[in-house]
Structures are given as structure tokens and as C-alpha cells.
Amino acid sequence: MRVRRFGAVIGAATALAMGLTACGSDSEKTEAKTVVQKAKDDKKLVIGIKYDQPALGLKKPDGGFEGFDVDVAKYVAKELGVPENGIEFKEARSENRESFLGGGQVDLIFATYSITDARKQQVTFGGPYVVAHQDTMVRADDNKIAKAKDLEGKRLCKAAGSNSYRRVTEGPPDGQLNIPAKTVDASSYSECVAKLKAGALDAVTTDDLILAGFASQQKGSFKVINDPFTDEKYGIGIKKGDTETCEAVNKAVTKMYQDGTAKTLMEKHFSGTGLKIEATTAPTFEPCA
Structure with missing residues (x-):
């Protein structure tokens, strides 16, 4: 009786292990699905x-x-x-x-x-x-920034997680223009635009499609300077x-x-x-x- 009982326990444990292995395989298949x-x-x-x-x-x-x-x-x-x-x-x-x-x-x-x-x-x-193409947006009444080179010494938005500001402030290989602008932190480009409108910074630089969208949303408040310098x-x-x-x-x-x-x-x-x-x-x- 003891032998049979021990054998039954071993059989149940083996079945359980096989079941867990099968479940693991299904999980792996699901994770591997493209x-x-x-x-x-x-x-x-x-x-x-x-x-x-x-x-x-x-x-x-x-x-x-x-x-x-x-x-x-x-x-x-x-x-x-x-x-x-x-x-x-x-x-x-x-x-x-x-x-x-x-x-x-x-x-x-x-x-x-x-x-x-x-x-x-x-x-x-x-x-x-x-x-x-990366470009720069300023307030509509700002005529001091007409080209990207005019960003020297200006307050430039630095959106979290974005590399756009680096293409202005750094040189190659990660940057491009190597212009010594002053960066101002923001959590997103929408916050960049709000700070630009409030006068807390001088310019926002990122892709022209993004800037055009913000300029269109608040007509008359901003302008894109149309001085692109990258392909994005x-x-x-x-x-x-x-x-x-x-x-x-x-x-x-x-x-x-x-x-x-x-x-x-x-x-x-x-x-x-x-x-x-x-x-x-x-x-x-x-x-x-």
C-alpha cells in the first residue's frame, strides 16, 4: 500500500509539472507573437x-x-x-x-x-x-530672431525626452549648429508653447510639422521663422x-x-x-x- 501511495504522489506531481510546463509554453508563444x-x-x-x-x-x-x-x-x-x-x-x-x-x-x-x-x-x-524639418517658432511680434543663428544667448525650450534642442546647442555628431542658447526645461512641447506665449522663453525649436500645428491652433500668436536645418x-x-x-x-x-x-x-x-x-x-x- 505504501508503495502504491508513493507512486500515486509521484504521478500527480509529474502531471502537475507537465501542466505547468504546458502553461509556460503557451505564455512563451503569446509573448513571441509579433x-x-x-x-x-x-x-x-x-x-x-x-x-x-x-x-x-x-x-x-x-x-x-x-x-x-x-x-x-x-x-x-x-x-x-x-x-x-x-x-x-x-x-x-x-x-x-x-x-x-x-x-x-x-x-x-x-x-x-x-x-x-x-x-x-x-x-x-x-x-x-x-x-x-527642424525649424524655430517665436512670438509673432518678435523680430529679433529671424534665423537660427539668432538664437545665441536666447532662452530655448528643452522638452523632456526630445533631442531637438541639442541640434541647436551642440555640434556634431549628436548636435548640429553649436549655438550657445540658454535652455529652459518643460515637460512637453505644449508646455514649451505655453511658456513661449507667457514670455518665459524666447523660442521653441522642433519639427516644422509640430510648430505649424501649434501656430495654426493659436493664429496670430506665433510665427515659424522658416529657417530649417535638419531632416526629421x-x-x-x-x-x-x-x-x-x-x-x-x-x-x-x-x-x-x-x-x-x-x-x-x-x-x-x-x-x-x-x-x-x-x-x-x-x-x-x-x-x-
């Missing part, structure tokens, strides 16, 4: 966007979202098999984009996410889906190593340009801002890695 596979199987995606950038990614008072990035995200998601009602938008600020992708809080990010060599160490980028490739943020999804979103972006949707969306969000809209051919994509 975003494009998730889109196909679940018809749902969590997409990171900005909540505070007019004409790009903006949360409306009614809880909805609007902007160029939002519309591009919807288009790409649809091409991956996810309807608009299957998208959950989540705020992705400049300082948490990498951690959100790495930690699985979001599946994709469309959030004025410039592709840089440093970021490519942590993120796989689809696209770019558009190329912006807006990429689609994907968890590092998910090349299958990268290739799929690139295919979607290519189609978006071929069928005229890209130009339609650019005109929808930026016409009347002074930006030159040339959205007939998809930008050259970064290698999926």
Missing part, C-alpha cells in the same frame, strides 16, 4: 500617440483623437487587419516611447518619432512615413527585432502614398500653414532591423 500576428488574430492593437500636438496627435475634449499621426495610424492598422474600433490609443510622451515598446504597453507608436541612430539601438522603426524622419515605433511587423507597416505606408491618401491627409491637417506639401512618393525606408 504585432502583425496579433493584429491578424485579435483584430486589436494598442497604439501610442501624442495627446498634445495640434494637427499631429491631439486628444479632443470629447475624448476622441485627431491629427495626421492619428489618421496614418488608422490607415496602417486597417491594412494590418484592425478596424478603427479595434484601436486603443495610449498617450506616448517623448520620454516614455522606448519603455512603452520594450515593456509591451503599446504595440506601435506614431508620435512624431524621429528615427535616430541612438534610438535604433532600442527600437525597430517602420517608415519613415513622412520627413519633417518620422518612424513607426515597433518593439526591437519585430522585422515581420516592420515589413508589413512599410507595405502599408507605400500603399498610402500610391493611392493618394498621404497627400490628402497632409492637406487636411497642414494646408494654410505655409508648409510646402509634396506627398506623392513614399520616403526611402530605413532597413528593418
